[in-house]
Amino acid sequence: MLNARGISVRFGTQRVLDGIDLSIPAGRFSALVGANGSGKTTLLNVLAQLVKPDSGSVSLGTDPLAGLSRRDIARRIGLLPQITGTPVGLTVGELVMQGRYPWQNWWRQWSDEDQRAVDAAVALTDIGHLLQRPLTELSGGQRQRCWIAMTLAQDTPVLLLDEPTTYLDIAHQVELLQLAADLATRGKTVVAVLHDLNQAACYADHLIMLRDGGIHAEGEPASVFTADNLEAVFGFRAHIIRDPHSGNPLCVPRTESAELELVSREARL
């Protein structure tokens, strides 16, 4: 679906992405994980052409993105960046309607198609009761759902979400990941930068592990979510166990006391 070939990005002398080849599978939920500074956000921005790579190219299906206008890209790829501020004086409804920006212009302002897309986005994110409220009055979790609704109203086949769960409490995190997974089953191609590894392994169909601007491992969670990969990517020593209910892999930190316990048990044997 979304293919990146030989992507390299430098900021000054710093090499942020180094020759990345990546194919985002269509209609799946892909999670992008990696340590801080590994280039996740930059990669997401390159996929949406918000950052022009120093070398390499991105194509959607067979269309190279480099030849498309920003608006044409925004009709195909919705990108929700990490939101750092809240616009003052805007209601939820007004925010969601901004999602129709790439489909509107001066002479065609609000169509039935816009209304349908916005209503669908509002229903999917369950924010119908908030539409008249000012954004500044909402909790972080509610606000994040509104931003997602705006991106959904953009009605693009591809959705790129940069740390969408950051401001959410655990229940809303899970709800949002479930929403991302549902969108994928409805045929959308979803890519999200995630911090919680267990959530990524649990909800994503496809896991991409980034280390120092390169892809360390990529594939189904069951095959790439290993103790070795986690140690290589994050420098995080972990055990992988199975969720007794779903069978999904889970990582737990290897603690010193557990290590000692293991060693002493082995010594006794």
Added chain:
Amino acid sequence: MSDAAELSPARRPWLSFAGLGLLGLVLLFTAFLHLGLGAKALDWTTTWQALSQYDPTNLDHAVVRDSRLARLLVAVVVGAALAVAGVLIQAITDNPLADPGILGINGGAAFFVVAGLLMVPGTDFAYLPWYAFLGAVSAAVIVALLGGRAHNPVRLTLAGAAVAALFSAMTATVLLLDQQGLEKLRHWLTGAIGAADVSKLLQVTPYLVIGLLLALSQVRSLDAHRLGARAAAGLGVNILRLKVVGLVAVVLLSGSVVAVAGPIGFVGLVVPHAVRLVVSADYRWILGYSVIVGALLVVLADLLARVAVRPYEINTGIVTAMIGGPLFIALVIRRVK
């Protein structure tokens, strides 16, 4: 779900129209006061008759028609143009402290106008707008470079203040070297609507119209840009184009104003903040309100300038600074906290 009805593009448009109409009436009333009051106060019937039943032999009628009406027109246009420029520059720099005066754009335009008039031989008043545009662009580019790539409102504002101070010092230097020029330009330099005339206004009208149209062409992008530059880019806004078009509009609008009436500060700062108290969501409304409120502010300032120390006059730019300065300080204190 009941939001099908609730979720419509315009939030209570009739209320916004009513507010705009009301402000328009206030502007008309103030404009009428502006015509009647002055060094010589005229009674209302005389003022009205000067407009409705003009008698060329009546001296009072001539005062209203020939001098005050022109002055009123200049005040209205100057206020509207500066207000729109202020809305644009606050939006594209994402900086509530931005204003063509504070960011040095007016100062750059003024310096080029003064230097052009006094130092380039054979300079005609017809070239004035072009000197002003060149100066406005130069100042804008220098401030943008000094402001840095990262979004930092305080740094941008400081860069603007420094550039404004620099241009003002250079203007003073040029004027000191030319005492006759000083006499001629001293008045204009503090924002003198009284010295402006309609022929100068007509000369810059095309640029004002282009500036306004450019501003209007960007309203949807401005709306999206309020969500933050990154979110707007994700929605398909071409940020670079928005900033370039916006800046060109600012340069045309404030350059024209400087050419006509000198560097009048703080209108572009005050008006957007006042307007946002009433309308906030939609840049079509923000711009519409700003045109009226900007005109109102400058007409009022000019009225004060003429009646405060009758029979003398203060310069209009000094009055707007007296209104805008305290607001600027209040905004800085609120942000620094």
